[in-house]
Amino acid sequence: MAEADLQRFLRKVEQLNALVASLEEDPLRRQAFAACVDHNQVVQLARGWGFEIGRRWGEASTELESAAPAANAPCRSPFCVDPEPLLRSPLPEAGTERVRELQRGSDWRLDLIHSCEASSPPQFWYDQTEHEWLILLRGSARLCLTEPDQMLDLSVGDSLYLPPHRRHRLERTDPDPGTLWLALYWEESVGEGRPAPARITNQ
Template structure:
């Protein structure tokens, strides 16, 4: 671990410990924390009390840089401007007969009420940055996904996005394959 990452880690632990101590001394804050369902709600509550606990490994304190001009055959998967809250952007990276690879960047996005994806393709997704909750129609509870989590979704397995992170959003890599690929 580089020294800068170590210092970032230690600062996050310090802020988490201070936030926990404050919540133990203030019953109203503890109740508000207990009412949080999602990671970004805890991060926002901590920020209201002056704590920065939301930065992830490798995230800098500075605003994300604008994507650099690159040759058309070279991209950086993490170089993507966050879409507006409630939106997502899909970039097709590469495709072949019966398959395609996409980068999906979502920000506080969710499927419309009552809407379920019902795809004819197999979909494999990987969370590159952020977190999300997905719900399958045949399961009682939502699934929490975070950085590094992947999921294989069979054709016609109905599912929906419950929520994704606020800015800088959730960044996905999605591979779609048809049955004849």
């Protein structure tokens, strides 16, 4: 085990021990913790109390988010660091999403999507003509897909490919600090066949 991995492991153990101690001291906190229905809720609740326990062993998202900010001055060169770091995207209002286009080509675009307790309207389904590949940079989400019917729970590092016309809707995303997605869209290529089932990959 590398020293950096060992330090992350020890830090997580320290945070877990402190969380357990706080639950033993506060019955109301213990009750709220027991009411969580999945691990993502546990992580979010613990984070709200100041404990960073991570979704998986060795997850380093907190360290990435605490990195020094880039310079505020805008940079026109394509080789410059983005003046607005991805993991510091401003939190949108609860129940909404904010989409920021990062790059675009003639038949593709790369978007950063920040969701806060967002979900699709009742009976609404995305039915897009583009291919879509996405990865979660922060938080968690639940998607519902059709043909075939699927319910997918995504966490940090999970990626998903959606072919054109694979109908889907957003069931939920995390509250503050929200769910952060990186989504790549591209146009249908000549000679492609019928849409394939969605594929989810855990990184």
